[in-house]
Amino acid sequence: MEEYLTPTNLSRRVFVKGVGLVSAALLLGTMGGCEQIAEAIKNRPMRRRLRTGSPEVDADIATYRQAVTLMKALPANDPRNWAKQAAIHGTAAAGFNLCQHGTEHFFSWHRAYLFYFEKICQKLTGNPHFGLPYWNWNQNPALNPAFLDTTSVMYLPRNNTTVAGFGPITTAELAPIFTDTNFFTFWPQIEGTPHNSVHSYIGATMGGGGSAMDPIFWTHHCMVDYCWYKWNVDQHNNNPNDPGWNGTAWDYFVDGDGNTAHMTAGITTIMPLLSYQYEHSNIGLNIKQVVATTKAEFTKLQDRVKAGANVKFDIKSRVPIATRTALSIARPFNATPRVTAGNFTAIIDNDEAKDKVFVSINYVQLPAESDFFVRVFINLPDANTSTPAEDPHYAGSFAFFGSTMPERGMAMSNMPAAHHHVPKFLVNITPTLQRLKKTQELNDKSQISVQLVAVPFMGKFEHPDTQLLLDNVELIVTPVIVNAKEE
Amino acid sequence: MKWSKISIGITFAAYLALPGCCSGETPKQHPVDTAIKAMDTLYTLDQHKMEVAQAVGPAMLAGHKYRFVQIEVAKVTNPQKHPLIFNVYYQPLNKEKILLGTFSLYPADNPGKFIVATQGKVTSGGSIILSMTSPEKMKASDQLKVVVKKIALREK
Numbered sequence: 001m002e003e004y005l006t007p008t009n010l011s012r013r014v015f016v017k018g019v020g021l022v023s024a025a026l027l028l029g030t031m032g033g034c035e036q037i038a039e040a041i042k043n044r045p046m047r048r049r050l051r052t053g054s055p056e057v058d059a060d061i062a063t064y065r066q067a068v069t070l071m072k073a074l075p076a077n078d079p080r081n082w083a084k085q086a087a088i089h090g091t092a093a094a095g096f097n098l099c100q101h102g103t104e105h106f107f108s109w110h111r112a113y114l115f116y117f118e119k120i121c122q123k124l125t126g127n128p129h130f131g132l133p134y135w136n137w138n139q140n141p142a143l144n145p146a147f148l149d150t151t152s153v154m155y156l157p158r159n160n161t162t163v164a165g166f167g168p169i170t171t172a173e174l175a176p177i178f179t180d181t182n183f184f185t186f187w188p189q190i191e192g193t194p195h196n197s198v199h200s201y202i203g204a205t206m207g208g209g210g211s212a213m214d215p216i217f218w219t220h221h222c223m224v225d226y227c228w229y230k231w232n233v234d235q236h237n238n239n240p241n242d243p244g245w246n247g248t249a250w251d252y253f254v255d256g257d258g259n260t261a262h263m264t265a266g267i268t269t270i271m272p273l274l275s276y277q278y279e280h281s282n283i284g285l286n287i288k289q290v291v292a293t294t295k296a297e298f299t300k301l302q303d304r305v306k307a308g309a310n311v312k313f314d315i316k317s318r319v320p321i322a323t324r325t326a327l328s329i330a331r332p333f334n335a336t337p338r339v340t341a342g343n344f345t346a347i348i349d350n351d352e353a354k355d356k357v358f359v360s361i362n363y364v365q366l367p368a369e370s371d372f373f374v375r376v377f378i379n380l381p382d383a384n385t386s387t388p389a390e391d392p393h394y395a396g397s398f399a400f401f402g403s404t405m406p407e408r409g410m411a412m413s414n415m416p417a418a419h420h421h422v423p424k425f426l427v428n429i430t431p432t433l434q435r436l437k438k439t440q441e442l443n444d445k446s447q448i449s450v451q452l453v454a455v456p457f458m459g460k461f462e463h464p465d466t467q468l469l470l471d472n473v474e475l476i477v478t479p480v481i482v483n484a485k486e487e
Numbered sequence: 488m489k490w491s492k493i494s495i496g497i498t499f500a501a502y503l504a505l506p507g508c509c510s511g512e513t514p515k516q517h518p519v520d521t522a523i524k525a526m527d528t529l530y531t532l533d534q535h536k537m538e539v540a541q542a543v544g545p546a547m548l549a550g551h552k553y554r555f556v557q558i559e560v561a562k563v564t565n566p567q568k569h570p571l572i573f574n575v576y577y578q579p580l581n582k583e584k585i586l587l588g589t590f591s592l593y594p595a596d597n598p599g600k601f602i603v604a605t606q607g608k609v610t611s612g613g614s615i616i617l618s619m620t621s622p623e624k625m626k627a628s629d630q631l632k633v634v635v636k637k638i639a640l641r642e643k
Contacts, residue, residue: 095594102599159570160622167574168589176588176604185555185602185643192590192601200570200591201622207570208594352641 038295041274045118045131047222048279050144061146063130067121068153068215079254080120085212088113088252092210098252098390104184104240105248106191107228108265110221115271116253116261117218123256134222136281137169137198147216154215159203168197174284178230181237183309187228195224229272230283232305234290239269241308244376244396244427249389269305273298316355319343319475321450324364329454330464334381337475341433342444347477348433354479356430359395359450364469376427377451379436385455392435396427429475448475517578517616528637529561530617534625538618540578541638545612553640555602556587556615564632565596569621571633575603579613602641609640 048057071082078084090096100109118132135144142162147154163169177189198220199206205214212218231237240246246266255261272278280289292298321337347353359376377383380393387394429450436442450473454461517540530539556575565571572591578584588603609615615638625631 096597101593101597167586168572168591172586173588176606180604182643188600188602189588189604192599193588193603196593197572197589197591199593200572200595203570203623208568 038298041298043129044274045122045129045276046279047131047226047276048133049136049139049281050133050219051140052145057133060131060133061144063125063127064121064133064215065146065152065154066125067130070124071120072153078258080124080256080258083213085117085120086210086217087212089212089217090209092205092208092213095209097209098250101191102188104187104245105265106187107225108248108268109250111225111228111268111271112250112253112263114218114221114225115263115268115275116255118276119256120254131276132222133219134226134278135216135219136223136226136283137163137194137220138171138174138283139281141166141169143216156206156214156216157204158206158214158216160201163198163201166197166201168193171284178235178284178287183237183239186231186237190224190227194227195220225272226278227283229278230287232269233272233301234287236290236304238304238307238309242428243425246308247374247396247425266306269308270302273302273305315476315478317477321359321473321475322470323472325470325473327452327468327470328464329461329466329468332383332454333452333470333473334383334449335473336447336449339448339475340444341437341442341446341448344433344477345444347430348437348442351434353430355477356428356479357433358476358478359427359429359473360476361425361427361452361473362471364471374425375453375455376429377453378429378432379442379446379449380451381449383451383453385453387453392439392441393432395429395432450475517584517614530635530637532617532619532633532635534627534629534631537620538616539635540614540616542614543577543609543612543640547640548610548612551640551642553605553609553642555604555641555643556609557600557602557639557641558590558617559600559636559639560592560598560633561636562632562634563592563596563598564630565592567625567629567631568595569623569625569629569631570595572620572622573601574618574620576616576618577605577609577613578616579611582613584616605640615640 046056048054048060050061051057068082071080071085074081076083087097089099099113100106114132118130121132122128122130141164143158146152148161149155167173173193177186177193180186180189199211202214202216202220205211206217206220232239246264246269248265249262250264251260251262253261253263290301292301319337319339321335322333325333327333341348344357347355347357361374375383375387375389376395377387377391377393378395380387380391383391383393433442433448442448452473454468456462517538532539556577558573558575563571570591572589574589575587576584577587585608587605587608590601590603592599617635617638619633
């Protein structure tokens with residue numbers, strides 16, 4: 001079956017005899033694959049707006065219906081089974097499960113969730129061109145008739161079958177939200193206003209923790225994803241370039257074959273440029289669609305999306321943790337700086353504090369192998385490769401992607417232009433400190449310890465004797481000044 | 488669209504209480520909770536009290552450009568899982584209230600922190616009004632209690 005490009009394909013390293021490990025993107029480019037890549041990107045699946053009277057949309061609905069039927073027919077223990085996929089998000093009985101709500105990964109997590117769901121649909125139906133249709137509730141507030149046929153797998157009882165006239169999806173309420181240029185205030189408004197309200201108003205299954213059991217859920221979240229895409233790409237706004245945000249990883253999704261897949265928030269930002277595309281429609285006001293027609297335009301767009309917001313730091317204080325240390329990736333790093341939580345009380349106890357506490361990690365050079373990412377924990381001396389990201393001590397993660405040079409936006413904070421390319425990472429530990437204080441694991445007299453744990457992408461390290469040469473690790477206190485617009 | 492009878496009742500009563508709607512007279516200011524003082528003030532909304540208003544004084548606004556109204560729903564008791572939708576209004580003194588935005592709880596018993604944009608409209612003294620509603624009919628015996636922290640204004 002034809003395999004569409006995924007961002008993980010391009011960043012994966014492959015072994016080439018006589019050359020060693022190189023990124024897949026570099027390999028394809030070197031071997032004359034650029035045209036193939038360009039063609040695949042140009043013809044990537046189209047996610048269309050649900051509506052009547054379009055043969056293409058009707059065909060997408062038919063494929064989706066078939067996919068739902070096939071997913072429901074899979075054995076209960078197949079991770080691609082309909083109920084299994086829905087349970088990743090949550091269940092009616094137990095509420096939310098792994099989904100990100102009320103967090104800055106609301107967009108990225110759901111994008112990854114949709115992406116793999118779409119891959120499963122493509123695989124089961126044998127249609128690699130299938131793009132999940134989106135329900136533009138602003139333009140087409142009534143549910144498509146395909147979801148109203150009580151004899152269809154697409155049907156479930158709902159409290160309302162149209163959101164026509166409902167405030168949160170009207171232009172009057174959506175247009176002001178789309179004027180916000182700051183990622184950190186844009187996502188909560190999209191989540192709280194149209195996203196939550198549509199869930200709530202449609203109600204029944206859609207209104208609870210098991211909402212993903214309703215086939216309309218996926219088209220609703222496709223629309224939420226389109227909101228993010230439109231804001232980021234068409235409106236030229238930028239996502240965070242915090243390596244901690246970019247490096248946040250999830251390793252419980254499965255691909256079309258049911259194999260575990262690894263995804264990070266950073267990779268999700270370029271998915272709509274490489275792996276699928278949106279049929280243009282208005283959300284409230286008419287926002288001009290950005291279309292890259294040349295390779296140069298595409299490269300510029302991709303670079304901007306990957307780079308994220310221009311962020312400035314104004315470091316107010318530093319607390320050294322370690323200097324010039326060599327670590328083995330097979331053994332977690334653990335250090336306790338001479339500082340207590342009381343030193344950061346003004347930040348920890350105030351949700352609105354402008355200053356944040358970061359762990360700053362500077363490497364002397366990139367590791368020879370980058371088949372792993374690094375998780376940062378606070379006050380968990382026993383943290384190891386099995387400690388999940390859901391642990392309350394988890395603060396963030398980062399990785400050394402793909403090529404021998406670090407990706408822009410992943411490691412280039414505060415780097416002088418003339419400096420040799422060495423990786424530097426910042427992980428915001430403020431939410432973790434706040435969380436630990438609220439659960440009383442941390443008080444003002446508690447010491448703060450930092451753990452760095454290397455976790456292999458593919459389950460085991462290719463070279464467990466790889467050494468990470470740290471230049472210095474420190475805690476820094478700084479406000480984050482985000483200049484969200486491109487210059 | 489189904490609306491709870493209580494919501495209709497309050498809305499109708501408010502309409503009658505706003506003579507400005509019909510006769511050109513000054514709109515009646517929504518009564519505010521004058522007991523607001525501390526940052527940890529909590530409001531309770533239920534079937535009998537679906538709205539709360541918090542005063543915004545000129546002194547508080549001076550020198551600030553507040554971009555958002557923040558509502559933190561601290562606790563929800565809603566065993567019947569009625570969908571709960573919240574409208575956030577701003578009413579300048581002696582003027583009609585303006586809808587700033589709407590948010591909902593999802594699921595219907597899930598607390599959270601929400602923001603709606605001021606859109607540059609909160610510039611003079613008045614009050615922020617939080618109004619709870621549901622498209623579902625509620626029985627008088629249904630339990631419903633929503634605890635909200637003091638409404639905050641945010642610059643970013």
